[in-house]
Amino acid sequence: MEWQNLEKKYYMQVVKRLPLTLVKGAGVRVWDSEGNEYLDLVAGWAVNLLGHCHPEVVKAITEQAATLIQTSNQFYTIPQVKLAEILIENSCLDRIFLTNSGAEANEGAVKLAKRYGKLKLDGAYEVITAMNSFHGRTLAMTAATGQKKLQEPYLPLPQGFINVEYNDIQAIKEATCERTCAVMLEPIQGEGGVNIPDEGYLKMVRDWCDEKGLLLILDEIQTGLGRTGKLFGYMHEGIEPDVMTLAKGLAGGVPIGALLAKERVSLFDYGEHGSTYGGNPLAAAAGYATVRFIVENNLPDKADRLGKYFVSGLENLKKQFNIISEVRGRGLLIALYFREDIAEELLKICLKKKLLVNRVKPNALRFIPPLIITERELDEALMILKESLGEYGR
Numbered sequence: 278m279e280w281q282n283l284e285k286k287y288y289m290q291v292v293k294r295l296p297l298t299l300v301k302g303a304g305v306r307v308w309d310s311e312g313n314e315y316l317d318l319v320a321g322w323a324v325n326l327l328g329h330c331h332p333e334v335v336k337a338i339t340e341q342a343a344t345l346i347q348t349s350n351q352f353y354t355i356p357q358v359k360l361a362e363i364l365i366e367n368s369c370l371d372r373i374f375l376t377n378s379g380a381e382a383n384e385g386a387v388k389l390a391k392r393y394g395k396l397k398l399d400g401a402y403e404v405i406t407a408m409n410s411f412h413g414r415t416l417a418m419t420a421a422t423g424q425k426k427l428q429e430p431y432l433p434l435p436q437g438f439i440n441v442e443y444n445d446i447q448a449i450k451e452a453t454c455e456r457t458c459a460v461m462l463e464p465i466q467g468e469g470g471v472n473i474p475d476e477g478y479l480k481m482v483r484d485w486c487d488e489k490g491l492l493l494i495l496d497e498i499q500t501g502l503g504r505t506g507k508l509f510g511y512m513h514e515g516i517e518p519d520v521m522t523l524a525k526g527l528a529g530g531v532p533i534g535a536l537l538a539k540e541r542v543s544l545f546d547y548g549e550h551g552s553t554y555g556g557n558p559l560a561a562a563a564g565y566a567t568v569r570f571i572v573e574n575n576l577p578d579k580a581d582r583l584g585k586y587f588v589s590g591l592e593n594l595k596k597q598f599n600i601i602s603e604v605r606g607r608g609l610l611i612a613l614y615f616r617e618d619i620a621e622e623l624l625k626i627c628l629k630k631k632l633l634v635n636r637v638k639p640n641a642l643r644f645i646p647p648l649i650i651t652e653r654e655l656d657e658a659l660m661i662l663k664e665s666l667g668e669y670g671r
């Protein structure tokens with residue numbers, strides 16, 4: 278309580294926090310300052326792919342912290358090169374630049390698109406993005422993020438972003454003009470409510486970009502690194518992006534982001550982009566340990582299997598509770614939709630029963646657990662959800 282009162286006194290009140298002070302985590306569990314244990318299906322907002330304090334990540338951080346934490350980027354450092362190599366060798370992209378967050382990676386992607394527009398498309402600079410997307414909190418990414426409620430407090434926003442309907446190829450075609458240099462999309466919209474586009478949509482966007490010479494930028498900050506059951510979301514669609522961004526789970530919880538691009542569009546020249554911390558030895562060592570574990574242990578396949586298991590459990594709940602309207606998800610990016618706006622209330626009941634879930638919409642809960650979760654832990658979550666749904670309305 279004391280910590281929570283101090284937070285209210287000192288911290289900017291931008292997040293309505295849940296009344297929990299977390300002090301410890303291990304695997305899929307966290308503990309609060311009162312000693313209560315919780316099953317965590319939020320995982321640091323889809324960040325902790327290997328769970329909390331995974332031994333491999335802890336080891337990498339500890340060793341690196343005792344060796345070299347930060348140099349400027351005017352020097353070569355080994356963890357940065359190792360992380361670059363493993364990501365490039367396991368994706369369709371050729372070059373990488375490391376950042377400190379997702380928003381910063383996306384900013385880099387848009388800067389790259391503007392270089393591309395300037396050098397290859399007669400100065401075209403507009404980027405088409407989708408409604409209900411989420412690309413980060415900087416001013417430019419607020420303009421890219423197609424959500425009125427996030428944009429309104431900051432109008433006028435930076436120019437050059439056109440928000441169109443998601444999952445609608447015609448909308449992209451109509452918004453394309455001589456000013457357009459890129460289309461930027463999430464393969465599945467995460468914060469927007471786990472919106473999975475129709476099969477073929479991304480392929481049609483890819484074809485349109487090819488026809489018009491536009492860059493296709495995929496924001497895989499939430500979908501990347503195994504979350505959806507493949508290492509990257511684009512792998513479900515039989516397409517390749519020109520530019521891809523990563524962040525969230527990339528370094529096991531240490532702040533990081535990455536901007537990846539095909540060789541032909543890696544157009545930054547010396548001095549045109551940079552970062553003080555981006556890819557520093559500490560974050561990169563955590564990143565390398567995380568990605569290596571994901572690849573070596575084939576966590577994408579595991580996420581695919583466990584996701585299907587959890588979805589079938591949720592479908593069972595849907596048969597028992599009429600208030601559930603829809604189960605959607607791919608891999609371990611899953612949402613449960615309701616016919617009424619009960620997500621907040623359900624979340625609070627789950628919290629009392631020591632289960633952490635995310636309210637992604639007034640009428641939907643989202644589940645973004647660590648990829649190392651087990652069937653037993655998913656069963657436990659399903660049991661608590663069932664009890665909570667039973668209690669709701671009583």
Ligand SMILES: *Cc1c(COP(=O)(O)O)cnc(C)c1O
Nearest residue numbers: 378379380411412413498499524
């Ligand atoms: C979380 C998220 C971001 C923003 O990442 P930050 O690290 O918070 O800047 C951008 N895009 C997507 C798809 C995300 O899920």
